[in-house]
Amino acid sequence: MLIRWRHGWEIPESEATPERVALGRRSLLGSAAALGLGGSAVAARAAVSPTPAGVPTGFPGPMAAPVDPRFLPGRAFTPSKDVYTYNNYYEFGSQKNIWREAQRLPLHPWSITIDGLVEQKQTIGLEDLLKQVSLQERLYRHRCVEAWALTIPWTGLPLKRLLEIAKPLSSAKYIVFRTDENHRAMPGLREVWYPWPYVEGLTMFEASNDLAILAVGLYGQPLKPQNGGPIRLVVPWKYGFKSAKAIVQVTFAAKRPLTFWEEVDGREYGFWANVNPAVPHPRWSQARERLIGFDKVVPTQIYNGYGEWVAGMYKGIKGQQLFR
Ligand SMILES: Nc1nc2c(c(=O)[nH]1)N[C@H]1C(S)=C(S)[C@@H](COP(=O)(O)O)O[C@H]1N2
Ligand SMILES: [Mo]
Secondary structure (H helix, E strand, O other): OOOOOOOOOOOOHHHOOOOOOOOOHHHHHHHHHHHOOOHHHHHHHHOOOOOOOOOOOOOOOOOOOOEOOOOOOOOOOOOHHHHHHOOOOOOOOOOOOOHHHHOOOOOOOOEEEEEEOEOOOEEEEHHHHHHOOOOEEEEEEEEOOOOEEEEEEEEEEEHHHHHHHHOEOOOOOEEEEEEOOOOOOOHHHHOOOOOOOOEEEEEHHHHOOOOOEEEEEEOOEEOOHHHOOOOEEEOOOEOHHHOOOOEEEEEEEOOOOOOHHHHHHOOOOOOOOEOOOOOOEOOEOOOEEEEOOOOEEEEOOHHHHOHHHHHHHHOOOOOOOOOO
16 A cells, blocks of 8 residues: 655654555455445446556445545554444434444335425435445545544545436525434434424535545445434534434525524534634644544644635625634
8 A cells, every 4th residue: 555645744654554455356246235335336337447557445344435545544443442432412312322323224115305405305215316426535634523533434425426416506605404203213313402303504505526425335344323324414524413323304495594403502513614723612722632542642734734625615705703
């Protein structure tokens, strides 16, 4: 594996995870049965050009997909067991150990309603959606507003691709994501002081950014319920609470939505929520982050290190709290 280390804060290659192995053809073919997808989706996946030299190959598994070489994380992947067992998912409780409880959320069948300012409202089954897109592996840093961080190989589709399928009207200025509310599976919904459902949003400009994806897998495996399966948003330049889990509705709107954490406390958790080490949370510093799974604290980067891709989007915005 060759990764070019571009920043001083990136770790030496000797600390890179041993979990990364070459993607074999067998695992690619194995994906069809495991996912229950038709042959056409597999053929489409296999047709994607091979990973360029010098870029890590994808994690094997039913969701195996070529790595997008533009976005390398520059630090070791979080051990998968930590990503699977240390979670924020308030529908299941306010502690990090909700993974067992989350297994009760049924992920199949799953469909997403696309509505609001669109040419035509539609409800699309997840399998149907996945047949229309080609998946990529995205190796991203994740920064929670609580100053802990992960490094995750997601499998997903560019959010831009969903926009093509959804066909929003030009009057749409925002995209709004709503999480499932399964009262039987999610005990947190009984905590009535939270403004359920979990709603998040982006500007259309942000949604079109190449970094924004809808994730359906991680570590080559289908996205587990505790991580937001079967489909969640991932916007790695923002604090983690922006990436809504278990998405059942995508709405296009002219007005900015009131997002879940903004409604809980807009002073602490705003709409923009771009990562910035220089802007402290009202109750703690954001200068550093703790790498879950490693006994290590590292400096936090503005836009979580993705400024090259996203800073330009915020140039014209004045008088707003972009970093909280
Ligand atoms: N529906 C929903 N989505 C959510 C949350 C939540 O509580 N409910 N927590 C957010 C927060 S604060 C973080 S840091 C990430 C955590 O994702 P992970 O558990 O997969 O690491 O999910 C985000 N998405
Ligand atoms: Mo978070």
